[in-house]
Amino acid sequence: MKIDADAHDAIPVTLAAARAEFDAAVTYLDTATFGLPPRRSWAALQQALAQWRAGTADAVAYDLPLAAARSSYARLAGVDxxxxxxxxxxxxxxxxxxxxxxxxxxxxxxxxxxxxxxxxxxxxxxxxxxxxxxxxxxxxxxxxxxxxxxxxxxxxxxxxxxxxxxxxxxxxxxxxxxxxxxxxxxxxxxxxxxxxxxxxxxxxxxxxxxxxxxxxxxxxxxxxxxxxxxxxxxxxxxxxxxxxxx
Ligand SMILES: Cc1ncc(COP(=O)(O)O)c(C=O)c1O
Structure with missing residues (x-):
């Protein structure tokens, strides 16, 4: 799994780019129940599942996306x-x-x-x-x-x-x-x-x-x-x- 902790900083956020991340089959208005996965999260998850299934998953490598998620959350919440x-x-x-x-x-x-x-x-x-x-x-x-x-x-x-x-x-x-x-x-x-x-x-x-x-x-x-x-x-x-x- 290759995820750079700061990679998202480089992704320009436009409405069109955000829309392109989603693939709902319906008009979806229920994020308060569960949010839909953006395309890149879905792809990362499929890759992780495939590696797990194939026996090629690396437990230590899970630390990186976890640290990236922790940093992203910290940024959203205004804390270190x-x-x-x-x-x-x-x-x-x-x-x-x-x-x-x-x-x-x-x-x-x-x-x-x-x-x-x-x-x-x-x-x-x-x-x-x-x-x-x-x-x-x-x-x-x-x-x-x-x-x-x-x-x-x-x-x-x-x-x-x-x-x-x-x-x-x-x-x-x-x-x-x-x-x-x-x-x-x-x-x-x-x-x-x-x-x-x-x-x-x-x-x-x-x-x-x-x-x-x-x-x-x-x-x-x-x-x-x-x-x-x-x-x-x-x-x-x-x-x-x-x-x-x-
Ligand atoms: C305000 C709020 N807190 C927490 C949760 C989820 O709780 P938990 O993580 O314990 O399942 C929900 C789910 O609907 C919620 O709306």
Missing amino acids: PSVVAVGSQVSVFAGLIAANLPGGSEVLTATGDFTSILFPFYAQSGRGIRVREVPLDRIADCVTSRTTLVAVSAVQSADGRVADLDALHAASRATGARVLLDTTQAVGWLPVDASRFAYTACGGYKWLLSPRGTAYFTINPTLIDDLTPHYAGWYAGEDRWSSIYG
Whole structure:
């Protein structure tokens, strides 16, 4: 698989070039459910599948497209790639943040938000995590000094309502509450500055036009040392190909 981490910088983006990347058989208006693959992503995927099938896939070579995706996401989210984690699902990242909350924490959420950003917090009720659901349009006003975390989608999956991100950022600064922003229905079409929030999580298979099983997470660099990496695996090694064992 030959993918240059910075190759996309050289590709001129015009409407015609963008249109030529897509091959839908219908008039497609459902990117909020799943985005269609651009031609070059499709070609790269076919090449990877063919190599896998033929027994010629090179596990180390997977690092390059992964690093390229991480850098692209960092650019879209306005952060440095070093604060971007790659993963498979938003709910896993939300679960990581939920598991890191001190017992007794209050988590403020929006009524009717997507369950991947709600269930992980309800799942921690046995540790005394309390979820307080409020209407989306009042969420920033409802943040208090007793709020440990606000977990909310930038854009609602159910109906496209956009959260007031400036108000959320201001409320977080005023009270010290951290924000976990789900950017799944936003990044790709709505400019989002992830550096303004403690954590953000984004599924890749909608507006980022990727296959299922791709997700990104950003963390404010000052919070990295606070986070227990509950599901650290071999890919978390400092020099991953020499620290696989032991
Ligand atoms: C706002 C939002 N977050 C997350 C997801 C996907 O969640 P997960 O990655 O846990 O499957 C979706 C899918 O519809 C979504 O709309």
